[in-house]
Amino acid sequence: MKKQKNLTAGNVIFNIINYTIFGLFTIICIFPFYYILINTISDNKLVSMGRIMFVPQGIHFENYISAFRIKNLPNAAFISLSRTVLGTVLVIIASSFPGYTLSKKEFWHRSFWYRFIVATMYFNAGIIPVYVTYKNLGLINNYLVYLLPSMVSPFNLVLCKTYIESIPQSLEESAEIDGAGYFIRFTRIIFPLIKPIVATIAVFSAVGHWNAFMDTVLYTSKTKLFTLQYILYLYLNEATALAEVIKSDPAAGANIDPATMLTPTAVRYTITMITVLPVLFVYPFFQKYFIKGIMLGAVKG
Amino acid sequence: MKNKSVKVLALVMAVLMTAVVFAGCGKPQDPGKTPGTNADGKPSETKTEKELVTLSAFIMQSVSSNFGLQEDWIAEIMRDELKIQIEFAPTGDQVEQKLQAMMAGGELPDIVGFKESKQGIAAVEAGMLLNLDQYKDKMPNIFENDLLKYAVKYSRNELSAGTGGFYIIPSAVGPLGATKDTNWKPMLMWDVYKKAGMPEINTLEDYLPVVKKMQEIYPENEAGEKVYGFSLFSDWDSLTALQISTLSFMYGIDTEYVSPLMEVHVSEHTIGSVLDEDSFYKRALQFYFNANQMGLLDPDSLTQKFDTVQEKYTAGRILFSHFSWMTGQFNSRGSGHVDADEPNGYEFVPAKDFKIYDAPNQTIGRAWSFAISSRTKYPDRAVELMNWLYDTETYKLMSNGPKGVLWDTMENGEPYITEAGWDIIDNNKDMPLPGGKKLTDPTTNWNTLGYTASLNDPKTGYTLSYRYWPTSLTRNPTKLQQEWRDWSGYPTQIAMMKDLGMISPATQAINMVPSAPDDLLMKMNQIGDVVRTNSWKMVFAKDQAEFDALWNDIVTKANGLGMQEVKDYYIEQWALALERVSEYED
Amino acid sequence: MAFVKNNAKKQKSKMKDIGGKKLFLMTLPFLIIIFIFAYVPLFGWSFAFFDYKAGHKLLNTNFVGLKYFMVPFSNSILRADIVRVMRNTLAMSFLGIGTSMLPMFFAIFLSEIGFRPYRKVVQTLTTIPHFISWVLVYSVVWSLFSLNDGFVNHLLLKLNLVDAPIAFLGTSNNVWITQWAYGTWKNLGWNAILYISSLNSIDSMLYEAAEIDGAGRFAKIFYITIPGLLPTFFVLLMLSIGNLLNNGMEQYYIFQTAMNKEYIEVLDLYVYNQGIRGNNISYATAVGMLKSLVSLTLLFTANWFSKFVRGESIF
Missing domain, CATH: 3.40.190.10 (Periplasmic binding protein-like II)
Incomplete structure (x- = not known):
């Protein structure tokens, strides 16, 4: 019966249009990525002249090899990876559990506290007071600066709360009658049910942690705490920093060798690839969770 | 009941707030104490x-x-x-x-x-x-x-x-600057200039017909890409369009160290603003406007960034350069141009009336x-x-x-x-x-x-x-340098500039003007925003009438934003700097 | 009897009360973290009222009152600027809000693709633009659209569709639409992730029941899928209304030229162009404060309005 329905003329036309539009949009999305990719493996001279448009020429992998020679890279990769994993775990805990407690009407002054959290999304105290606060908390040059401030994310918390509220109350009530406390009910009943949103938050948070570099810029100066993104950012930034220097003293330009003036285009592209690729490899695993979410939903129903 | 809990709430908040703020604000307020006393500075350093x-x-x-x-x-x-x-x-x-x-x-x-x-x-x-x-x-x-x-x-x-x-x-x-080398140096693509018959250049505007002729001879590079006389970029602009204002250094006018909004004649010690009717900045704008009208200015100048311009120099797509280092890789030995039988590259071709800025001896x-x-x-x-x-x-x-x-x-x-x-x-x-x-x-x-x-x-x-x-x-001069030496009759570019009186030695006073106080700086940023934007519009204006209208617009707006105050400040500070400078010179 | 019932009710409400406090205590550590990292730094707002200098005691600097709040309005030229900038800011924000249903429809139509590998590939690849920085987006866009070397102009000229190359980037036409398109291209796939996961939470029984009732594909979308996604949509809508003034600036900064500045300059970019960032802490703080206050006002107004009209609110 299902098969038959899918073959009606309207459905076929709809499918064709739907597949085509998504196909086209995907191509538009992938093109810049492809463009950057072929530019990283093509002859650097041709790249800097902007000759590589659609087909790679003079294929080589020197850019990647030299990128992996960057000082401190292994340590930075470790810091990045660990903050991504630990940070994401913390974000999940700090979004799902308060999301759950705040979904309870009996929460002491619930609406006040909820607003107390949501409002922070729109604050920006400015760099200096934040720095001073962190310094007083001993977070400057401290690994925890990567984990604690980003831990409670109001946005993720709101998402969790909204999701939890869409789950039928009855599921939890049976456990309440059994005498289970809030914490048990959360871990045993609610958390397994909200896996899809947790997976989403995990993606958001992991990508955020993986890509973050501003916290390193502002709050650390110790080499052993540098993240991968930050080191890559510094390389990308060299040309900009140079521009700043020449702006402040144009004559400084006379002493600079033009050969060292630029981070070559190819290097910038390579660094982008190094950033994006791990995310692309990991992302499909998270997608599996979405699909598992469907299964769970089905069982639950 | 409700009241009570609100009170408790307030109490909790207050305690937390004071705790954190006190833990916080106490420490940073006593850094260094009195400057220089350094009582806390000497730890137990063993002399052994x-x-x-x-x-x-x-x-x-x-x-x-x-x-x-x-x-x-x-x-x-x-x-x-x-x-x-x-x-x-x-x-x-x-x-x-x-x-x-x-x-x-x-x-x-x-x-x-x-x-x-x-x-x-x-x-x-x-x-x-x-x-x-x-x-x-x-x-x-x-x-x-x-x-x-x-x-x-x-x-x-x-x-x-x-x-x-x-x-x-x-x-x-x-010492820095022209005694040895200079940052500002007008250069033309040598081989094409030669083919154009090496016309004499008497003043800035003479570059336009020369470059035009060069472009006719060399309309495309080897890769078939279009060649332009001038190609600019805007991502280094501060208060003015940097690429445009920087031509002033060819005439010994500082538009950078004192303030981008001011024009200081470094040898004559006179000072004016870039918005004066007879300012060099206006002349430079007119220069690039004319270049654009003649089809010499790269239309991408408005949207490209510095990197792209460097790439264009490397590819030999631009005929004129005004910074000694802005040649991409075109002048490097590895490019093969400079040592070819018909050597090519960017070489110094000054106009006769140039007085190139010479950085002072920085005592x-x-x-x-x-x-x-x-x-x-x-x-x-x-x-x-x-x-x-x-x-x-x-x-x-x-x-x-x-x-x-x-x-x-x-x-x-x-x-x-x-x-x-x-x-x-x-x-x-x-x-x-x-x-x-x-x-x-x-x-x-x-x-x-x-x-x-x-x-x-x-x-x-x-x-x-x-x-x-x-x-x-x-x-080990390159063939290009050799050819330039034969043409000019001078061993180095500096020797030529010195001998022909093309140098304007700057006074150290340009490094002594203190930066403007914060309030004035704010006004300068507002003015700069107008100047920067309109400058680019002027260069790409359709006709002279639009060019003039945009100029009047800058002047009116800048005056409304307090340009006079900026001028007054710098005129006063410049005079003071000139007075003090003798204290620091032999 | 009535007494017993009443007592039981009281008992229950007392239980609830204790439960509520328990919940609060369990959540307290998280609230403290929020307080420390979001509220404590707000002491820096006091800088807006002084001529603040880093490293000095605040009390040793000049108290200037509301001076920095007045700067944008202090002069007729600046007032005209502010009007123009606010027009751009609101135009871009409303374009965004007006099309905020797109990611939801993206998710819905994506789920209509039956061939799973295709669906997965599309879903993964459409998130890619999110990861490419604006600077690099610009260099790709530039290589496509620049006047001399842009691929598109080359193509158009070759096909004799145009006589002269088109200035796609340095133009004052359609700035809002083009910028919106770049933003949508970059974030559509990414923003849809949330809806894709919410889609999974819709009870599959509902679809089965509808199918038995003979509901078609669109009927199911209309009566089951969309209502299932609306709570998420409304929450996001509400939050984005609070962000009316915060368009960010990276994108606009990268794409701005003298020609499109008239239309592209949103509030954040304006603040940057005026040299406020980093340069003048007091002024920057004042601007930040004003923006926070406006955002919160908008957020709570929207929330109140939603309660009034829809009978529900997000908090």
Whole structure:
């Protein structure tokens, strides 16, 4: 019966249009990525002249090899990876559990506290007071600066709360009658049910942690705490920093060798690839969770 | 019940707030205490054997990505001789904010490099820097150095926030500029200029017909891409369109050091604003407007960034360049153009009436400077480091490497770079010393050292840097340089400029105008926003009428935003700087 | 009897009360973290009222009152600027809000693709633009659209569709639409992730029941899928209304030229162009404060309005 329905003329036309539009949009999305990719493996001279448009020429992998020679890279990769994993775990805990407690009407002054959290999304105290606060908390040059401030994310918390509220109350009530406390009910009943949103938050948070570099810029100066993104950012930034220097003293330009003036285009592209690729490899695993979410939903129903 | 809980709530909040704020705000308020007393500064340093210490350094003017613990050939030498190693904090486009944040937090790294004198003065005011007067006997290379006497005096008078102490060590003391080389240098693509019959150029506007002719001869490069006379970019603009204003330096007019909004004739000492009816800036705008009307200006000038322009130079798609270093890779030996049978590349072709800006002899150094944090744990060692850094021998070591490695002296004492030395320099090879890395790596960490490269070593009479040694200057010219020499009849470009009176020597006063107070700076930024935007619109205006209308628009708006105040400030400060400058000159 | 019932009710409400406090205590650590990292730094707002200098005691600097709040309005030229900038800011924000249903439809139509590998590939690849920085987006866009070397102009000229190359980048036409398109291209796939996961939470029984009732594809979308996604949509809508003034600036900064500045300059970019960032802490703080206050007002107004009209609110 299902098969038959899918073959009606309207459905076929709809499918064709739907597949085509998504196909086209995907191509538009992938093109810049492809463009950057072929530019990283093509002859650097041709790249800097902007000759590589659609087909790679003079294929080589020197850019990647030299990128992996960057000082401190292994340590930075470790810091990045660990903050991504630990940070994401913390974000999940700090979004799902308060999301759950705040979904309870009996929460002491619930609406006040909820607003107390949501409002922070729109604050920006400015760099200096934040720095001073962190310094007083001993977070400057401290690994925890990567984990604690980003831990409670109001946005993720709101998402969790909204999701939890869409789950039928009855599921939890049976456990309440059994005498289970809030914490048990959360871990045993609610958390397994909200896996899809947790997976989403995990993606958001992991990508955020993986890509973050501003916290390193502002709050650390110790080499052993540098993240991968930050080191890559510094390389990308060299040309900009140079521009700043020449702006402040144009004559400084006379002493600079033009050969060292630029981070070559190819290097910038390579660094982008190094950033994006791990995310692309990991992302499909998270997608599996979405699909598992469907299964769970089905069982639950 | 409800009331009660609200009260409890308020109490909880209040307690938390006070707890955190007190834990917070107490500490940063007492940094350094009275500047210079340094009561807390001297830990139990044992006098016996020197321990290896690590000093942290935050050098804002550095563009190096060589952050972290210094590991190169000079680091090895420092570890052996000074027992000091340096951990360089990374820099980048956020340095300004990071400095502010660190100052608000009450602590600076052991060694700080400032990009603007304003930053240093603010740190002195906040009591965050060490008064080096107490270490006078430990810093003979600074306090008893004839080369630095005016720099020290200037620092005391103008950079000590009125205290008269010596906190900030200026850098780059010595001559700079046209005595050896110049930053601003109009160049044309040589081979095409030759084919165009090498027409004479009497003044700036004469470049237009010449370049037009060149473009007709050479409309496309080998790859079939269109060639333009001029190609500009806007991502380095500050208060004005930098690419446009910078032409003023060809006529000895500063539009950078005093203020981008002002035009200072560095030899005649007159001052005006870029918005005066007879300003050079307007002439430069007209120049590029005409270029655009003639089809000489790259229409992508508006949207491209610096990188793209460099790439276009590399590809030989632009005929004119105004910065000596802005040639992409086109002039490098590796490109094959400069040593071809028909050599090509960007070469110096000045207009006859040019008076190219010649940077002054910097007896007081430049805005870039160094200082030691008042909270450093190792004040004695930091002082030792700075003393070492300001030794002329250290400068020579850092720029030329140790004697016997890259260079040697002839019998008459003249230094020269050896064959092996040139091999390392030209091919950017690693240093054959423990620690390795490139010759220039240690210098880029600081980006500026105590002296300029062209300062003569009082002991030998030769410049500190190998770049201006006699043998270096005459060495191995490219065919392009050879051809230029034959054409001009001069051995170097500088010789030509000097001989033809194409130089306008600047007074050091241009480095002595203090930056505007914050309120005025705010107005200048607002004015700059208008000037910058309209300048580009003027260059790409449809016709002269639109050009004129846009100019009037800038002037009206700028006046409405307080341009007169800006002018008054700089006219006054310029006069004061001119008065004071004689104190710092022989 | 009534007494017993009443007592039981009281008992229950007392239980609830204790439970509520328990919940609060369990959540307290998280609230403290929020307080420390979001509220404590707000002491810095006081800088807006002084001529603040980093490293100095605040009380040693000049108290200037509301001076920095007045700067943008202090002069007729600046007032005209502010009007123009606000027009751009609101135009871009409303374009965004007006099309905020796109990611939801993206998710819905994506789920209509039956061939799973295709669906997965599309879903993964459409998130890619999110990871490419604006600077690099610009360099790709530039290589496609620049006047001399742009691929598109080359193509158009070759096909004789145009006589002269088109200035796609340095033009004052359609700035809002083009910028919106770049933003949508970059974030559509990414923003849809949330809806894709919410889609999974819709009870599959509902679809089965509808199918038995003979509901078609669109009927199911209309009566089941969309209502299932609306709560998420409304929450996001509400939050984006609070962000009316915060368009960010990176994108606009990268794409701005003298020609399109008239239309591209949103509030954040304007603040940057005026040299406020980093340069003048007090002024920057004042601007930040004003923006926070406006945002919160908008957020709570929207929330109140939603309660009034829809009978529900998000908090």
